[in-house]
Amino acid sequence: MHEIYGDDSGELIAAYDAVLKVVFFDMDLALDTYFHSGMQKLFQLANYDSLTSLPNRNLFHDRLAQEIKKAQRNESSLVLLLIDLDQFKEVNDTLGHPSGDLLLIEAAHRIRKCVREADTVARLGGDEFIIILPELNTHTHVERIALDIIQVLSKPYQLDNDIVYISASIGITVYPEDAQDIANLLKHVDQAMYVAKAEGRNRFSYFTQSxxxxxxxxxxxxxxxxxxxxxxxxxxxxQPIIGLKSGSITKAEALLRWKHPTRGMVSPVIFIPLAEESGLIHEIGDWVFQQALACVVDWQKRLGFVIQISVNKSPIQFEHPEKQVWQQKMKELGVPGNRINVEITEGLLFKQSAKTKERLLDFRNDGIEVSIDDFGTGFSSLSYLKQFDIDYLKIDRSFIKDLEKNVDDRALAEAIIVMAHKLGIRTIAEGVETEVQRDILKSCGCDFV
Known part of the structure; x- marks a missing residue:
């Protein structure tokens, strides 16, 4: 009986061992498959943009480093194209982020079709894409690709029920002519892209040493x-603002000036854009506003002079929640809202963002009046004059300087004045320098100069 039991147990053990081998083999296979699947997902997350499926900044840097080494070995060049989508922020602000995402996906698809299979198209983040073009030695080929991209990106986008249009600004830099390392190549292509934007957008610009x-x-x-x-x-x-009927000064515009210790007087045309780009405009804007409030209080206290002061407000400031700071300061000093006039540009109204509408409504509720500065030089759409409660139109000086001898300028100025009055809006003419200009504007019914 003992031997029979031993034989049976041996068979059972052998069979059990065979089953375990199959089970463990299957488990190893499953674990191996799971591990590799997990690694693939981690690699995808680390190296590819989740929205567009393009290489992300991390993978782009790796590929650029590889292409630079290859170019060094082959003594060849490579080209970087940095693409920024113009007007993308407006799409996000007006239609929402889901529509913005749809636009980015379609833009990525269009860009990818403009280049070779061996070229790298990556998304750096936001609305910026970058392309590595290895072994592309002629400017003609580079420019053809850049123009193709500009053309395809300018075509309409169907975003659910909306059709939108954008453009693209492209910076171009070349290795090794412009730089020999990644950091400087990226710095240079970024500079070139911003030049393309500054020159009017919807174009490309090469990096230059200047x-x-x-x-x-x-x-x-x-x-x-x-x-x-x-x-x-x-x-x-x-700057005094004079009523043409009364001849008296009841308003003034606050003008910011910078006296640099070595450069002398720096034009606002130069330093205001710098303040906007760097974010300093918020701090500087608050300071100017506080100076204007202090002036209103001081002039009334010392001179008995009741005046309204106009303060320019940058579109960038409308994206910043400073309204409570301004309101609090006015309450502290006891300055009523109608002593302040906020000057804005036509471009701000043209964008018609929710934040802009909210801020303008806040001003109206606080009794602050609103002027459109440089009217006639920007996005002159009359529709926003109906949508927004505007108090003043400031006629740009370009319509005023030749008023005495240019019939067309006089006709345009008069047309603006008549239209504004029909809409219940008062007018202020900028840049009036002669009595003849003043008299012409007065005869046209202009309210202030």
Whole structure:
């Protein structure tokens, strides 16, 4: 009996062992498959953009490093194209992020079709894409690709029930002519892209050494601007605004000026864009507003002079929640809303973002009046005059300077005045320098100069 039991148990053990081998083999296979699947997912997450499925910044850097090494071995060149989608922020603000995502997916697809299979198209984030073009040696080929991209991106986008249009600004830099390392190549292509934007968008721009010098000067001036408030280099001057019927001064415009210690007077045309790009416009804008409030209080207290002061407000400031700061300061000083006039540009109304509408409504509720500055030079759409409660149109000086001898300028100025009055809006003419100009504007019914 003992031997029979031993034989049976041996068979059972052998059979059990065979079953375990199959089970463990299947488990190893399953674990191996699971491990590789997990690694693939981690690699995908680490190296590819989840929205467009294009290589992300991480993989782009790896590929650029590889292409630079290859170019060094082959003594060849490579080209970088940095693409920024113009008007993308407006799409996001007006239609929402889901529509913005649809646009990015379609834009990525269109860009990918413009280049070769061996070329890398990556998404750096937001609305920026970058392309590596290895072994592309002629400017003609580069420009053809850039123009193709600009053309395809400018075609309409169907985003659910909406059709939108955008454009693209492209910066171009070349290795090794412009730079020999990744950091400088990226810096240069970014500078070139911003030049394309500054020149009107919907175009491309090559990096040049002069851009590098301009970028250094711009950075130095921005750094100086950061210290300008502390060093008391910024000053506010007040331009009188005269009522044409009464001949009296009841308003003034606050004009910001910068007296640089070595450069002298720096034009607002130069330093205001720097303030906007760097974010300093919020701090500087608050300071100008507080200076204007202090002036209103001081003039009334010392001179008995009741006046309304106009303060320019940058579109960038409308994206910043400073309204409570302004309101609180007005309450602290006891300044009623109608003593302040906020000047905005046509471009701000043209965008018609929810934040803009909210801020303008807040101003109206606080009794603050609103003017459109430089009317006639921007996005002149009459529809926003109906949508927004505007108090004043400021007729741009370009219509005023030749008023005495240019019949067309006079006709345009008169047309603006008549239209504004029909809509219950008062008019202010900018840049009036002669009595003849004043008299012509008065005869046309203009309210202030």
């Amino acid at each position: 851009m590098q010098q301009e970028a250094r000067e711009k950075q130095e001036l921005t750094n100086d601007l950061r210290q300008a408030l502390v060093r008391k280099e910024l000053h506010v001057y007040y």
